[in-house]
Amino acid sequence: MKDIHLFGAIDIGSHGVKLKIVQWQAESIMPLEEITHILELGDEVFEFGVISKDTLDELVEILEYFARLLREYQVEETMSVATAALRRAANRELVLETIRRKTGLHVQIIEDPVEKFLTYKSMRDRIEDFDRFREEGTVFVELTSSGCDITFYRNNKMIRNDEIGIGSLTLKDMLSQFSKSSSHELEALESYVHTKVDYMSNLLKKRKIKNYMAMGPLIYPLIDVFFEGTEHIRAEEYRALYDRILDEKTFFSEKCLEVGLDWQEALVTFIFFKVFLDIVKVEEISFPKLSLRDGLIAQMIDNKLPKADLYRVFNEDPFSTSYQTAKRFGLHTSHARHVEGSSLRIFSALQNEFALTSEDERVLRHTALLHEIGKSLDLRDYYYASASMIRGMRIFSLSTRQVERVAGLCEILGMMAAGQVDVLRKPQEDLRLGAVLALADALDASKDQSIRLQDVNLEKDTLYLSVRVNDIAPFIQESLNSAETFFENVFGLGIKVEKRA
Structure with a gap:
């Protein structure tokens, strides 16, 4: 019987607390539990700078339930992380200590570049033909509560990864300000976003973008509400909804409220992705459901099975x-x-x-x-x-x-x-x-x-460097002498360079 492993991932985000438990066997991942509890930590921290006692109590209650599920499933490895909301909370150390004391969970606050790396790592398990998207000119645009991440792939390599310091909470605040001084606040916000992404706009226009991927915690429920959850939408359909919102945004707010969405934050999210649609000029937008939870699971699989090099x-x-x-x-x-x-x-x-x-x-x-x-x-x-x-x-x-x-x-x-x-x-x-x-x-x-290092061996107190070279020029030898002295002072090892023609 092939090895079976159970992994659990907890993500404490700005809009909710999420758990995923999976079974891994023979490179196949089967979800056992996937739970999201809505908890607007981001709004509270954005407004007050801290997480209140009542909110902390609610967070602990959710995590106690998650911890119980992890024990019941006998999950062998778990990663628990927190992102933007806790990063910004002035009382984050108290929050982490309280969680540890009351639930036994050790939560790590991860920074944005680490979060994005893990999220994109989940692509292997979440997108069936991920290698095609990485090979073609593909841009991934992710909007979170605290920022925007833009990533470009070509030739199966990540070419660029950039962050723009505007998140959905900042955009919601800007929309509120524009609405006080103008009846065209949506157009004003669109212009504001264009200004903020101007640098990346110029870069993307020079690239041959074939695929546009939109990601973020609010875009997925928006697509569920207005486009029946499809993962691909024609650009003209997206623009048609935007034009309708410009004429009458009441229907948009009502539909969002029906499903418990913050309609203003949802609205700025929708506008934001429309701006990038104007920039990249593709015929279709895709909504790959990559998540930090899946990235954490990917990392645990990678750690557990390093030789597989998946x-x-x-x-x-x-x-x-x-x-x-x-x-x-x-x-x-x-x-x-x-x-x-x-x-x-x-x-x-x-x-x-x-x-x-x-x-x-x-x-x-x-x-x-x-x-x-x-x-x-x-x-x-x-x-x-x-x-x-x-x-x-x-x-x-x-x-x-x-x-x-x-x-x-x-x-x-x-x-x-x-x-x-x-x-x-x-x-x-x-x-x-x-x-x-x-x-x-x-x-x-x-x-x-001109000097090729072919082999390196440590034998007792000497490091042997086997290099392919006909002759070492005097100025290179001088550089090597200095580097060797430094190396000896740090490692306590001698260096012997063995030349091979």
């Missing part, structure tokens, strides 16, 4: 976006890829001996791809310029802490290049990655990939 293309998406970022700055992307490959070989040889983690590997790869972007601003101190630029970035799949690690590694490379002994005061976990990167970078100091 989500490989999705796990590579973050590095694809970092590569594209470096490319947009006009850098030696071939050098960046070369450094990434060499550093991964060195990392793998050291991983077990020095207990290097999967997070270390991700941070290493992003740094390898981005460490020279500062050259677009400052050719002299580009490592520090890179660090500054990275700190202002949103790197897909990375938390703020992890982005800071990437920036910090660039600074370590800069300090090492300048011969600053104080660099050794940096955190050991980052120094190790910095030493690996410095060595990989030095091997391609010529930027022409």
Whole structure:
């Protein structure tokens, strides 16, 4: 009998608290429970900045029920996360502690880039021909209570992932303001959205967009109410409903209220996706039902069965976006890829001996791809310029802490290049990655990939690097000598480079 695994995922969002329990067997996922309890945490936090005691009590009651179901099903692994509402709540630590004490659930607040990575990872299990959409020019636009996420795929790779800082709650507030000063508040809101997405609008118009995917917690119930839940709507049908709303929005509000929707937030959601329909000019909008819950389940499956490598293309998406970022700055992307490959070989040889983690590997790869972007601003101190630029970035799949690690590694490379002994005061976990990167970078100091790292082996106190090269130029040897000294001071290991013609 093939292995059967039970996984549970809890998502505490702005509009509700959701649970999904599934059975996984032979790459097939069967839902056992899927429950949503409406709880408007987002509105409360948006207005008051905190979660009230009454709301917290209600949240705990819901989670106690979820925890009981998880026990009854004997779920072997659970992930419980909270998103925008708790991220913004000033009393979030109290909320998390209360949940832990009363339900036994350990809830993790995840940041937006991590949330989006998990959500898109669910594509493998939720869209039957996901590879076709990834191959063709496809844009995914997601509107949540706190922001908008725009993702573009082509050639089975994520090319861009951008965030625009307008969510449905902000848009609802803007609609309220426009209605006080104009009888054409819907047109005013549409113009406002066009202004906010102007930068992405210009980029998308240059792309050959074949598929437009609209996502978000409110668009799905809207489609259920006004389009009978279909997953694909012709553009002309969507525009026809918009034109009707412009003439008479009462029918829209009444239908929303009948099913318990916040009609104003639903209205701004509808307008928002209409703006992108105008931009991409496709004949059809699709509504893929991707969710954070399914992404959490995908992550647990991936963790449980790493050798199966079921989500490989999705796990590579973050590095694809970092590569594209470096490319947009006009850098030696071939050098960046070369450094990434060499550093991964060195990392793998050291991983077990020095207990290097999967997070270390991700941070290493992003740094390898981005460490020279500062050259677009400052050719002299580009490592520090890179660090500054990275700190202002949103790197897909990375938390703020992890982005800071990437920036910090660039600074370590800069300090090492300048011969600053104080660099050794940096955190050991980052120094190790910095030493690996410095060595990989030095091997391609010529930027022409003339030295190929073929094999890396750790034997006792020496790391052996087998490289294919006829001869090492003096300036490359000088770079290698500096990198080797730094490496020895960090790892306590000697380096021996073995040349093969």
